[in-house]
Amino acid sequence: MSKKFCPKCGKETEKFYENLCKDCFLEKISFLDKIPDKIIIKKCKFCNKFFYDGKGFDSLEDAIGDMLAKILEENKIQSINYRIHENKVSLTLNFQVEDLEKVEEKECLLVVKSITCNSCSLKSLGYHQSILQVRAPENLLEKISQDIENFVEFFRSYDALSFISKVEKQKNGFDFYIGSKKVASQIANNLKRKYKAKVKISRKLAGKIKGKKVYRDTLLISVSG
Ligand SMILES: [Zn+2]
Ligand SMILES: [Zn+2]
Structure with a gap:
């Protein structure tokens, strides 16, 4: 049986890979x-x-x-x-x-x-698609506010517009300006279940972007004690 040699390094070899010994072949691949x-x-x-x-x-x-x-x-x-x-x-x-x-x-x-990421720059400009108007007894307000902050934080992984751009103190509660319409409505649903809240949605034309009408939702969330 005749001996076979690698044409590149001259080493005696039995198995060839694309006509080379395994070392020369592997050397080629990177x-x-x-x-x-x-x-x-x-x-x-x-x-x-x-x-x-x-x-x-x-x-x-x-x-x-x-x-x-x-x-x-x-x-x-x-x-x-x-x-x-x-x-x-x-x-x-x-x-x-x-x-x-x-x-x-x-x-x-x-x-x-x-x-500065897009969300944070929009947030700093006060961007919002929805306003959550939370009205609740004094003793529940802090807990509900905390819930809203937690929700927004949680949804941030899925929705870049999940942020609160402004919070305004009102007579019986707070107005939360929320970047994402979807997130705002999810939060409303959660509060509805958790606190048996009543939710009323109104939609207002906020202007036009590239010829398309843009609506801003206001969600009135009423929690009774
Ligand atoms: Zn070789
Ligand atoms: Zn950011």
């Missing part, structure tokens, strides 16, 4: 150029949310994890482990080609840019 040298993540200085590729995240780890998950999927890499330390991200890539395995490592520069 995903390091798919990983950016510099990872830029934005962080809102008001709500502390992180942003990458237009998506919001609660932590830096989540933002980087999501970014790497995309690279993983697009390149059929089995796994990427990463560690964040100060302004660097250390990555370890594991992947399989045919019956071979390869591990590659890379260190990227991490840049966190301070921004």
